Amino acid sequence: MSETKYLLFLGCVIPYRLSSYEISTRKVLAKLGVDVVEMPEFNCCGYPMDSVNHDLMLTLAARNLCVAEKQGLEILALCNGCFCSLNETNKMLKEDKELREKINGYLKEINMEFKGTTEVKHLVHVLAEDVRFEKIKNAVKRPLTNLYVAQHSGCHLVRPTKFVEHGDDPENPKMLKDLIKLTGAECVDYQDEARCCGNPIIGVNEEVPFEMAREKLDHMRVAKAEAMITVCPFCHLMFDLNQPRIEKTFNEKFEMPVLHYPQLLGLAMGFSPEELALNTLRVKPVKLLEKLRTN
Amino acid sequence: MTYEEKSVSSKFSDEIRHRLGGETIAFCYQCGTCASSCPVAKVTDKYNPREIIKLSLLGARKEIVAGDTIWLCCSCYNCQERCPQEVEIADVIYTLRNIAIQEGNVPDIYVAFAEGISNEGRIVPVSKFAEKKREEYGLPPIKPANMDALRKILQATSFSKIQFKKGEAQ
Numbered sequence: 463m464s465e466t467k468y469l470l471f472l473g474c475v476i477p478y479r480l481s482s483y484e485i486s487t488r489k490v491l492a493k494l495g496v497d498v499v500e501m502p503e504f505n506c507c508g509y510p511m512d513s514v515n516h517d518l519m520l521t522l523a524a525r526n527l528c529v530a531e532k533q534g535l536e537i538l539a540l541c542n543g544c545f546c547s548l549n550e551t552n553k554m555l556k557e558d559k560e561l562r563e564k565i566n567g568y569l570k571e572i573n574m575e576f577k578g579t580t581e582v583k584h585l586v587h588v589l590a591e592d593v594r595f596e597k598i599k600n601a602v603k604r605p606l607t608n609l610y611v612a613q614h615s616g617c618h619l620v621r622p623t624k625f626v627e628h629g630d631d632p633e634n635p636k637m638l639k640d641l642i643k644l645t646g647a648e649c650v651d652y653q654d655e656a657r658c659c660g661n662p663i664i665g666v667n668e669e670v671p672f673e674m675a676r677e678k679l680d681h682m683r684v685a686k687a688e689a690m691i692t693v694c695p696f697c698h699l700m701f702d703l704n705q706p707r708i709e710k711t712f713n714e715k716f717e718m719p720v721l722h723y724p725q726l727l728g729l730a731m732g733f734s735p736e737e738l739a740l741n742t743l744r745v746k747p748v749k750l751l752e753k754l755r756t757n
Numbered sequence: 758m759t760y761e762e763k764s765v766s767s768k769f770s771d772e773i774r775h776r777l778g779g780e781t782i783a784f785c786y787q788c789g790t791c792a793s794s795c796p797v798a799k800v801t802d803k804y805n806p807r808e809i810i811k812l813s814l815l816g817a818r819k820e821i822v823a824g825d826t827i828w829l830c831c832s833c834y835n836c837q838e839r840c841p842q843e844v845e846i847a848d849v850i851y852t853l854r855n856i857a858i859q860e861g862n863v864p865d866i867y868v869a870f871a872e873g874i875s876n877e878g879r880i881v882p883v884s885k886f887a888e889k890k891r892e893e894y895g896l897p898p899i900k901p902a903n904m905d906a907l908r909k910i911l912q913a914t915s916f917s918k919i920q921f922k923k924g925e926a927q
Contacts (some may be wrong), residue, residue: 665866
C-alpha cells in the first residue's frame, strides 16, 4: 500500500492529558512517511456515552465517521476506546440497514449522512498492516538489544472480535508483541497478558482497578520486564500516572516505566528521549535510559 | 417465593431483549464461564456477571437497576468472547446501564461526562493552560467541537431529557 495518509483522531484524553503519546506518534509516523491530517471539529468518540445512551454513542461516533467520509480518508485512532466505538459503529451501521436509517435520522438534523465509505484503524494496525514490518525494521537505527519489556495491548484493540477483524488473538494478542520485537527489544511473556488495566471503572470504584493493575504490574515484575509498553491513553494513565498511588496503597515498589509504543520505536529509530517526551512520564525511565546509553 | 421458583422469562428480561445490545440475554444457561473469566470478579465479591444475568432473567428489575453492581463491569469483553452460548454479556450490561440511567441511577462520573459532552462535546474540558502546553510542545491547536451540531444531536437522541443530578459532579 503506497497511499499512507490518515485522518488523525486524537480523542478527548490525549491532546490535554497525554501529550507524550501524541508527540511520539507524530515523530515516528512522519519519519516512516505516514501523513496525518488533523481531524476538523471532532467530538467525543462516543465510548463514554455508551453506558448513558446507546443511540447517543452511535450518533456521536457516526458524526465523526461522516467527517472522515467527507474528507475521503480513513481514521487513525490512538486510543483503544476511540478505536472501539468508531470501528464498532462503522461496522454496525454498514451491516444493519435499519439501524443505519435510525442513526441517519438523527444525523439529518445536522445535514449529515452516514454512507459507509471509510475505515477505522488503530495505530497498531496502521503500523503492522499498512506501513508493514519491513519498512519499520529498516527505520531502526539503534536496536534496543538486551532490553526486556512487557506488552499491554489493552482490551478494545483486540476485543470484541465480532467487530475487530484484524486477526489478532483476543486471549493472547501478538500484533503489538511483533511490533516490539522490531525495535530489537525482547518482549517477555507474563501471566494474564490479555487482562484489563481496570481504568474503565476507576470513576466508580478505585479499590478494584488498583488491585487489577497491581496484579498486572506484579506479573510483569516476575517476568523481569524493565518497562511496560502500552497503546492506549487509559491503560497508560492507569499504570503510569497511578503507579505511585498503587504502590502506596499496597505498600509495594514497582518503579515500572510505562512507555507508549511509539516512544519505544522512536528510541530505536534514533530519536532522543526528549524528542519523544520521555521526560514527561510519571515513572521516570532512568535505569532504562542508562542501560540504553551503555548498550 | 425465591427467585429460583419463578420462571426464567420475566417482564424485565423481555424489556432487555427488545433493546439494542440486550438481544442475547435469554441464551444464558448459567454455566459461570463469564464469572470465572472476569478480572473484576477475581478481585472483588461485589461483582459477578453470572449473577447479574440471572437476576435480570428472573425479573429482579429494581435490584439491578437501582443497585451498584452493573457499574463495576470494566467492559473488557473477556466474558463475551468466552461465553459458550454467545450471550453478549458486556453489551447486555451496557443496556442495563442505559435503563438504570433512564430511571435516575447515574453515578457521579457519568454526570461529569454528560456535562462535558453538553458543554464542549468532549469529556476532557479545554483549558488555556493545556492549550499553552500544546503550543510549547509544538503541537497544533485543538479546534473546539461543533457545538451547534452537537446540541441538535443531543436533542434528537433524547439525551437532553435525561435527568442528571446537576451539581454533584464536581
